[in-house]
Amino acid sequence: MRVLGINLPYADEAVRNDLTAMAEKAGFEARFYDDATLKTEGAADCEVFFGKMPSSQLKSCAALKWFQCSFAGVDDYCDEALYPSPEVMLTNSAGAYGITISEHMVCSLLMMMRNMPKYGDMQKVRGWNRAGEMRSIYGSTIAVLGMGDIGSNFARRVKALGAYEVRGIRRVAHKGMPEGFDKVFATEDLDEALKGADVLGICLPATSETQHILDERRMALLNAGAYVLNVGRGSAIDQVALKKMLDCGHLAGAGIDVTVPEPLPQDDPLWEAQNLLLTPHVSGNMSLSHTRRFITDMFKENFALYLKGEPLKYLVDRKAGY
């Protein structure tokens, strides 16, 4: 019997029943794993696998034809040598995280603009004073580096909140103007896009091209008092330069959900940077029920295509790295 392996930490009774029924209708056995059983039992006879699997285990999946991971960032899954065969298709769930991660970005940005960490400290001592100047998304010029699902969701949100100009930057500039963006730049014109920006939101995968794409020179191109957000991969930012530009005040704040490495070591100097808002890689938190629903729906949609032998959606280009 053809086997569909599933490892979804959040799968409750309803999700399991739903996926089991879908599999049986197609002549598949749905086999549910957790992290521990996946490690001990292996998934050698799974033709399709959905959810989480350590990249080191892929090689042992002799029957594997298609792996749809439940996460978005596949930088650890792009080495061809990890796979039992180059024919194995890798798809991801990049489209499922745009809502929750873009809400995190809006939240972090407003918190920094409105001095909310200072008001949090004040509340602890029962103080009642103003904590200095405030800024606003309304009227701001906002650059969004990476125009995938997350970047597009963020752009639509800040535009709806009254941003003056939303600039998108992506590898290929000539794909039209998605909703929420006012201008689109190619990556080679990134410097131009940063000049005069009050906010830079980074939503990039980790690839050789995105490594330290935001370095000290580029931070200096942003407006004095600009804010930086990073929710993609920590490697996009030169963290030494980030601390320097925060401490000297050129950057008014940085909302960072991803670092190099993770967890950030307790003695890393970045912890001491001024006006840093650091969260431990939680912006795509799976506890949002709609995120979980999207992930399952995206797999079901793809499973139907797979059965028909049609091209899959969300296919990862392992050479490009996303």
Place this chain on the structure above:
Amino acid sequence: MRVLGINLPYADEAVRNDLTAMAEKAGFEARFYDDATLKTEGAADCEVFFGKMPSSQLKSCAALKWFQCSFAGVDDYCDEALYPSPEVMLTNSAGAYGITISEHMVCSLLMMMRNMPKYGDMQKVRGWNRAGEMRSIYGSTIAVLGMGDIGSNFARRVKALGAYEVRGIRRVAHKGMPEGFDKVFATEDLDEALKGADVLGICLPATSETQHILDERRMALLNAGAYVLNVGRGSAIDQVALKKMLDCGHLAGAGIDVTVPEPLPQDDPLWEAQNLLLTPHVSGNMSLSHTRRFITDMFKENFALYLKGEPLKYLVDRKAGY
């Protein structure tokens, strides 16, 4: 010479020159005060006054025909006995605060939904763990009590962020459906509007009708795990009931920018309520340059109407209290 008195703490050279030119063109002298000079010199010969003036000083303004205050909440300015004559017109700047206060509301709501105060504590000890379940504006049912400038701006924002249903509640329900709202209720149907809501945002003036409009019984009508926001006047909420409903967990959080009294005394039990996000009446912070510009523009617009003898905008109904 006719005198225009002005007391605007934020007025810089450009604003002063702008208002002086406007006044002179109309045959007025523009006289600038600060809080101290207004107290010592008085404003007895000002025909028009713009900005801040203690309510106790109104009576001494013998020549006063019109006072445009630079703030929104006029609960301390509605007693007819404060005025040298019942003919004195009072206008406010209620329309200038919608953007900044609605950004504060979105910020506070997302912070609570995403456990950001807990992540702030975690950052202080350089921790790296998940802080529990997250919620989302996307998909939420949100009730907005008060559909003036602030409530409408908040409604538009949460709708753009993907709220499932935005319900507005106002004194008169039959004025059409402003942008951002899906349903409108009259105040007498408030209970109906609260049932099934995940979020209640309160943007009300302080009047006898709004006193403790959110009491324990009505908090219980909200969904379990609901969030409450208050940016109008503290008197709208029964604070004893609020602490009780936060501590028992029926409310998952409350973002409160206004209290009774202000500042909230250091020994007030409300400080110890669970999941309270308290800010010291700063949501309308004047340091936002566009807020300042709006306030000045609204006055200039009204001054032109005044010169022509036409009805003023933003006129306060002192009997109604707003």
